[in-house]
Amino acid sequence: MTAIAERITHKLTEAFAPQVLEVIDESQRHEGHAGWREGGETHFRVEIVSAAFAGKSRLERHRLVNAALAQELTDRVHALAIAAKAPGES
Template identity: 50%
Template structure:
C-alpha cells in the first residue's frame, strides 16, 4: 500500500519531497486492527497559493478509491518548496 500511495502522489503532484509512512503499528487494537493508518509528507510546487484544505483535497483526489479501500486514516503534511 505504501508504494501505491507513493506512486499516485508522485504521478499527480510531482513532489520535490515525499515521505509515506505506514503507522498501523501505532494503532493496534483500534478500528481495522491498526491497518490502513498512514502519514504522508508532500512538498510540491503544485500547492503554491493553495490553502491547506485545497492541498489536502488534491491529495485525496490523487489517492481516489484507496480512501475507501485500504486507507483508514491519513495524516497529511502538505507544503511548498522553500
C-alpha cells in the same frame, strides 16, 4: 515498503511531481483501534512538498491529496495524516 505505501507513493508522484515525498505506515501504532485490520496498511502519514501546492490553502492541499488517493481511501486506508507544503515553506 508495503504494497499500499507503494501505491500511495506512485500516485502522489504522478499527480504532484513532488520535490520531497515521505509515506509512513503508522498502522502498528493503531492496533486494536477503529479501522485497524490484521496485516496493517490502514493508517498512513504523508509528508509532501510540491510546487502544485503553491498558493493553495491547507484545505485545498488536503483535498487534492485525498482526490489523488480516493481509491486507496475507499479500499484499505482508514486514516491519512497529511503534511502538504509548497517549496520554501517550513
